[in-house]
Amino acid sequence: MFITKKHIPRREALRGMGAVVALPFLDAMVPAQTPLEKTAATPPTRLCAIEIVHGAGGATLTGEKAHYWVPEKEGPDFEFGLSLKPFEPFREYMTIVSNTDLNGARTWESKEEGADHTRSSAVYLSGAHPKMTAGADYLNGTTIDQIYAQKRGQDTPLPSLELAIEDVGSLAGTCDYRYSCVYANTISWSSPTNPLPMEIDPRVVFERLFGQGGTPAERLRRRRQDRSILDTIKSEVARLRNGLDPSDRNRLNSYLNDVRETERRIQRIERFNASGEQRTLPNTPVGVPDSFDEHVALMFDMQVLAFRTNITHVSAFKLGRDVSSRVYPASGVSAPFHALSHHGEKPDTILEFAKLNAYHVSKAAYFIDKLKNTPDGDGNLLDHSMVLYGSPMGDSHVHEHKRLPVVLAGHANGALKGNQHLKTPPGTPMANLLLTMLNKLGVDDVKHVGDSTGLLSL
Numbered sequence: 001m002f003i004t005k006k007h008i009p010r011r012e013a014l015r016g017m018g019a020v021v022a023l024p025f026l027d028a029m030v031p032a033q034t035p036l037e038k039t040a041a042t043p044p045t046r047l048c049a050i051e052i053v054h055g056a057g058g059a060t061l062t063g064e065k066a067h068y069w070v071p072e073k074e075g076p077d078f079e080f081g082l083s084l085k086p087f088e089p090f091r092e093y094m095t096i097v098s099n100t101d102l103n104g105a106r107t108w109e110s111k112e113e114g115a116d117h118t119r120s121s122a123v124y125l126s127g128a129h130p131k132m133t134a135g136a137d138y139l140n141g142t143t144i145d146q147i148y149a150q151k152r153g154q155d156t157p158l159p160s161l162e163l164a165i166e167d168v169g170s171l172a173g174t175c176d177y178r179y180s181c182v183y184a185n186t187i188s189w190s191s192p193t194n195p196l197p198m199e200i201d202p203r204v205v206f207e208r209l210f211g212q213g214g215t216p217a218e219r220l221r222r223r224r225q226d227r228s229i230l231d232t233i234k235s236e237v238a239r240l241r242n243g244l245d246p247s248d249r250n251r252l253n254s255y256l257n258d259v260r261e262t263e264r265r266i267q268r269i270e271r272f273n274a275s276g277e278q279r280t281l282p283n284t285p286v287g288v289p290d291s292f293d294e295h296v297a298l299m300f301d302m303q304v305l306a307f308r309t310n311i312t313h314v315s316a317f318k319l320g321r322d323v324s325s326r327v328y329p330a331s332g333v334s335a336p337f338h339a340l341s342h343h344g345e346k347p348d349t350i351l352e353f354a355k356l357n358a359y360h361v362s363k364a365a366y367f368i369d370k371l372k373n374t375p376d377g378d379g380n381l382l383d384h385s386m387v388l389y390g391s392p393m394g395d396s397h398v399h400e401h402k403r404l405p406v407v408l409a410g411h412a413n414g415a416l417k418g419n420q421h422l423k424t425p426p427g428t429p430m431a432n433l434l435l436t437m438l439n440k441l442g443v444d445d446v447k448h449v450g451d452s453t454g455l456l457s458l
Helices: 035-039 061-066 085-093 116-124 144-155 202-210 216-224 229-242 246-273 292-308 337-341 347-372 430-440
Strands: 013-016 019-022 046-051 094-101 161-164 189-191 314-318 385-390 406-409 420-429
Touching (some): 013 229, 019 202, 019 229, 046 144, 046 292, 046 347, 085 094, 144 189, 144 314, 161 292, 202 246, 292 314, 292 347, 347 385, 385 430, 406 430
Parallel strands (some): 046 314, 046 385, 161 314
Antiparallel strands (some): 094 406
């Protein structure tokens, strides 16, 4: 006997032609006065790892003195500098970890000199030193997102999501200094020999989340008719709504509206890109918007939808690619990204780079805000998430992998308290942070990541 009017299985989904729409958490999914009632209030921790390539102005000696990234004060109630200012509204959720080094990305032998661009992304979440090879015998370390996905991802429709913004190319070919391009083109490795491709097309991601029902032909026919996925599940939605109380009905309506709005945005982008109008990015797929802001927002919104419905608990997001010459007009900075990152130690140029870093941080702040405003169990998604934002490089002008710009956001189900700046001792491996993240995620049987030497006190 349940006290709730209707008990809905947690994995209930609404199915239509070419569509499988997972549901968000509803009160009706919890049988009252049972053990499930208590455990359902604390959902699993979600993990999102975000990489922005090529360092930060605040990781230079000039930037450190100006505290563009690293706060002057340690502990709680630190000040937010220029580059991290967009995160200030979320102080209670922010944990800044400064002064760590990514030793696996550095040159270990003279023959490896100059290959920092190619190595960096591979080391960001693995802490390992990639094997120098131009062939298919590449070797890295398993990345922490995939270690967590192997623990948590087996209970979700998708073990993880791997996303990117700029087309980083295929997982093949030779890049700089006799290194395989695979090292530069993904930040996720499910094993030392298995890199995972990263998707830049919002349409592909949306179909992966919601379009797995039916046949490929049915999904294509629906798109050509310009129909919404939700049009195919109207009767299912009506049936479900009839058994819900008002609060659950409102929660369901809000979620379905978000799904519909996301799909409309993708459809609008596809119509424009197929119209024959001149595009800024003519060589990208038809579902990819020319606008960086629009592209990033879409990808972040779909990660929120995936976390909200437990389609997956893990995502990795590559916000740029090394040596990118992209210009970001909305940032107020006119110089191309890679050229600006080689600032020549000039204070004025470093300041411009720090401003560009702040613009990129503002994109992540959009995501943090969405997580905070999305109900989840007894709190919100940000309460139940751990978000890593940072770069595998420090001072980009000299390709140095010391004093990395790194931030954690979220409370991770109480494992992180927030409002904290931890400045680690000189020489602390960033791999210690990666190992600590796994520990805070409940993966305590992994004793080493890369060149880790122990856990950080967060």
